[in-house]
Amino acid sequence: MTDYDAIVIGAGNGGLTASLTMAKAGLKTLLLERHNIPGGCATSFIRGRFEFEVALHQLSGIGTVDFPGPLIKTFSDLDVLDDIEFVEMKNLYRVVYPGKMDLVLKADRAESIKTLQEHFPNDADQIARFYDFVWEYCNQWIHVVLMKDAEASAQKYPVFFKYALKSMQEVLNEYFTDPLLLSAIGMYYAYLGLPPRLSPFGEFALVLWGYTEFKPWHIKGGSQALSNALLNKFLEHGGTVRFNCSAIKINVQDETVTGVITEDGDEVSTKRIISNAGTYNTYIDLIDSEQVPSQKYKELAGKSVGVSGFTIFIGFDEEPDKLGIREATNFLTMDADANKAYDYSKTLLPAKNMLFTCYDVDDPQFSPVGCCQGALICLAYGEPWLKVPPARYFERKYEFARHMLTILYKVFPKCENHIEEIEVATPLTHMRYLGHPGGAIYGFDHLGKDTDFFIEKASPIKGLFHAGAWMGSGGFQPTLMSGASAGRALIKSLKN
Numbered sequence: 496m497t498d499y500d501a502i503v504i505g506a507g508n509g510g511l512t513a514s515l516t517m518a519k520a521g522l523k524t525l526l527l528e529r530h531n532i533p534g535g536c537a538t539s540f541i542r543g544r545f546e547f548e549v550a551l552h553q554l555s556g557i558g559t560v561d562f563p564g565p566l567i568k569t570f571s572d573l574d575v576l577d578d579i580e581f582v583e584m585k586n587l588y589r590v591v592y593p594g595k596m597d598l599v600l601k602a603d604r605a606e607s608i609k610t611l612q613e614h615f616p617n618d619a620d621q622i623a624r625f626y627d628f629v630w631e632y633c634n635q636w637i638h639v640v641l642m643k644d645a646e647a648s649a650q651k652y653p654v655f656f657k658y659a660l661k662s663m664q665e666v667l668n669e670y671f672t673d674p675l676l677l678s679a680i681g682m683y684y685a686y687l688g689l690p691p692r693l694s695p696f697g698e699f700a701l702v703l704w705g706y707t708e709f710k711p712w713h714i715k716g717g718s719q720a721l722s723n724a725l726l727n728k729f730l731e732h733g734g735t736v737r738f739n740c741s742a743i744k745i746n747v748q749d750e751t752v753t754g755v756i757t758e759d760g761d762e763v764s765t766k767r768i769i770s771n772a773g774t775y776n777t778y779i780d781l782i783d784s785e786q787v788p789s790q791k792y793k794e795l796a797g798k799s800v801g802v803s804g805f806t807i808f809i810g811f812d813e814e815p816d817k818l819g820i821r822e823a824t825n826f827l828t829m830d831a832d833a834n835k836a837y838d839y840s841k842t843l844l845p846a847k848n849m850l851f852t853c854y855d856v857d858d859p860q861f862s863p864v865g866c867c868q869g870a871l872i873c874l875a876y877g878e879p880w881l882k883v884p885p886a887r888y889f890e891r892k893y894e895f896a897r898h899m900l901t902i903l904y905k906v907f908p909k910c911e912n913h914i915e916e917i918e919v920a921t922p923l924t925h926m927r928y929l930g931h932p933g934g935a936i937y938g939f940d941h942l943g944k945d946t947d948f949f950i951e952k953a954s955p956i957k958g959l960f961h962a963g964a965w966m967g968s969g970g971f972q973p974t975l976m977s978g979a980s981a982g983r984a985l986i987k988s989l990k991n
């Protein structure tokens with residue numbers, strides 16, 4: 496007899512959907528979380544009268560009533576659809592390069608094409624061709640990857656086979672040369688955490704297509720409301736959660752899971768674990784090295800820790816409209832070359848590209864009456880921040896933040912005099928709260944070789960499963976779906 500049918504380590508998106516999937520199936524499940532609230536990245540914190548959203552800028556995979564997205568099925572299977580209220584975001588994004596470019600792309604293919612053609616008339620035909628091409632790629636992806644066509648071949652699906660792993664830059668270069676157009680159309684590279692020269696085109700195509708077709712969404716009450724809904728449903732189904740309780744060891748005998756040791760010194764037995772703690776932490780910190788086949792370490796050594804973020808959370812004492820903020824999602828750029836801008840994320844030099852999200856534009860009740868909140872974020876790797884001597888950390892952090900605010904004020908000058916609350920998070924902040932190396936928010940760098948096509952999802956340790964960003968793609972939709980999928984795989988293994 497073991498204490499639990501299954502233990503889940505970590506209550507991030509993946510850990511929560513994994514726990515709920517198993518509790519719903521009647522498994523006696525224990526969820527361990529080192530922090531004092533559920534959510535991991537999907538959380539909020541309070542300063543003054545503001546509850547700040549930490550991570551969710553745009554939720555993908557929701558879709559509309561007529562065209563529901565894949566995440567609706569996941570939430571429906573988990574029976575939480577009635578517990579979450581979604582807020583549709585009107586537009587994909589505004590992209591501003593002060594003095595050079597300012598345009599808004601709607602979450603609609605025809606409207607996006609029209610706007611881009613108006614701004615770049617010389618490229619009108621190429622813009623239409625590019626959108627046709629992206630949609631055709633995604634259509635073929637659906638047949639090959641989602642529907643698993645048994646007869647899939649390069650002859651039958653030439654666009655998918657030829658382009659999936661080409662770099663995003665290579666493909667964009669086949670269509671465009673104008674650097675401003677490349678910047679405007681390729682801004683979602685930031686959601687992949689890699690620049691166009693390193694991002695696989697297939698990943699970019701899915702993001703552009705996915706947000707346009709299924710629309711960008713937010714959640715009433717922020718991502719914490721989603722995390723709470725998942726946790727509450729887990730508890731309703733008899734699950735047990737322990738907060739402020741890290742797993743410090745996964746007990747393994749003969750390459751088979753036997754249980755977990757918690758930071759309180761409790762030894763809890765189980766034959767099945769889902770780890771949402773990330774693959775590095777799981778295999779390097781939690782499992783005795785003699786129990787891990789050397790091949791696993793070789794595989795991990797071939798990957799690189801992905802990007803984190805530098806975020807400024809701002810509470811304004813004024814409504815968005817009065818501050819000149821009309822779009823929820825604003826990409827601010829100071830360099831049209833996204834590849835060059837990305838290189839700054841590996842240094843402490845002032846960022847060139849950033850995203851400013853104001854949640855109250857689409858959800859006027861997000862902040863207290865008469866106020867609004869914004870998150871100003873740029874991609875930033877943990878490594879340069881880890882090298883800052885502790886005595887200089889705050890000085891560097893505020894210097895970096897001041898530079899980002901200068902760019903924000905260039906685009907939204909009225910913001911400068913209406914800041915009521917402000918808080919700054921560096922990659923080290925994310926590292927402290929999440930426990931991931933470098934504070935990575937999307938897991939590993941998702942280079943072509945680390946995409947879903949090649950990742951080995953099964954663990955060499957019997958009874959061990961993984962959920963979350965380190966086991967596929969980062970972001971809300973993939974991690975929420977990965978947890979549900981890990982839960983189902985664990986249940987299936989029981990039946991076998």
Ligand SMILES: Cc1cc2nc3c(=O)[nH]c(=O)nc-3n(C[C@H](O)[C@H](O)[C@H](O)COP(=O)(O)OP(=O)(O)OC[C@H]3O[C@@H](n4cnc5c(N)ncnc54)[C@H](O)[C@@H]3O)c2cc1C
Pocket residue numbers: 504505506507508509510527528529530533534535536537549550551552553554555740741742743771772776804806872925928929930931936937938962963964965969970971972974975
């Ligand atoms: C600032 C920011 C902005 C983002 N913007 C977006 C966006 O707009 N759209 C989008 O789709 N995605 C966005 N993301 C990314 C997205 O939030 C993440 O990829 C996703 O939430 C990660 O989920 P996960 O399941 O991997 O778990 P994580 O969120 O990484 O959580 C892991 C959990 O495990 C816990 N844990 C770790 N080790 C242990 C242990 N030993 N014992 C117990 N518990 C442990 C941690 O405390 C944490 O709660 C953003 C992230 C950040 C931080």
